[in-house]
Amino acid sequence: MSIWEALAVFAAGVGAGSINTIVGSGTLITFPVLLATGLPPVTATVSNALGLIPGSLSGAIGYRKELKGQRRLVLRLGVAASAGGFTGAVLLLTLPATAFETIVPVLVALALVLVVLQPRISAVVQRRRARTGTITRTDGGPVLFGGILLASVYGGYFTAAQGIIYLSLMGMLLDDTLQRLNAVKNVLAALVNSIAALFFLFVADYDWTAVLLIAVGSAIGGQVGAKVGRRLPAPALRTFIVVVGTFAIAQLLLR
Numbered sequence: 001m002s003i004w005e006a007l008a009v010f011a012a013g014v015g016a017g018s019i020n021t022i023v024g025s026g027t028l029i030t031f032p033v034l035l036a037t038g039l040p041p042v043t044a045t046v047s048n049a050l051g052l053i054p055g056s057l058s059g060a061i062g063y064r065k066e067l068k069g070q071r072r073l074v075l076r077l078g079v080a081a082s083a084g085g086f087t088g089a090v091l092l093l094t095l096p097a098t099a100f101e102t103i104v105p106v107l108v109a110l111a112l113v114l115v116v117l118q119p120r121i122s123a124v125v126q127r128r129r130a131r132t133g134t135i136t137r138t139d140g141g142p143v144l145f146g147g148i149l150l151a152s153v154y155g156g157y158f159t160a161a162q163g164i165i166y167l168s169l170m171g172m173l174l175d176d177t178l179q180r181l182n183a184v185k186n187v188l189a190a191l192v193n194s195i196a197a198l199f200f201l202f203v204a205d206y207d208w209t210a211v212l213l214i215a216v217g218s219a220i221g222g223q224v225g226a227k228v229g230r231r232l233p234a235p236a237l238r239t240f241i242v243v244v245g246t247f248a249i250a251q252l253l254l255r
Contacts, residue, residue: 017059051212063226073094082153091156092158
């Protein structure tokens, strides 16, 4: 790897760490750069997963204030995220590289629609609960658990835009602010990346230079993203999610 390629990978790591903390889809920055340096797709995916762990942890720490009072929820959904991340990592090494290419843009597009409509849908749900006297569940029930599990399978496989899917699911099924949900999303993403990366360490090929460059860059980016993301009001954060998600869909379709 030349010095210019190394700088590009490092810069991509900073960008990915920032974007992942705010919304997700940082892999769409690092993955093309790793491919451009000559790494095979699977090696690039594995190296990216390993490198993004510090960024995920950094982002989760940056959002620690918003995590207060959410320990039970994080532990419950963390079980689903861990199981899904491990399954996705196994699938990455067993399925054809194009296995998810058709379904992923559809999933991201659906997630974006849910993110946009979430305030209206939540209002309708709240009114219906008020009329029927239904108690609001604070954990999302089995639907959210299953959704996080499936989203994490995808996350362990590729990771791009999994944060958007997490936010759309939690926004629909939990009565909480977008910033607090974003904090939970960062913890779940860190779990998925860590579980998948630990598996890859023992069974897959990776490039340590790329891993270290992305790791340092994403750790810096995670703190930057936390500072920026926490200051965004809900409408601005929602708009940012849609913009990033739309770019993600375009890049996935044009790859």
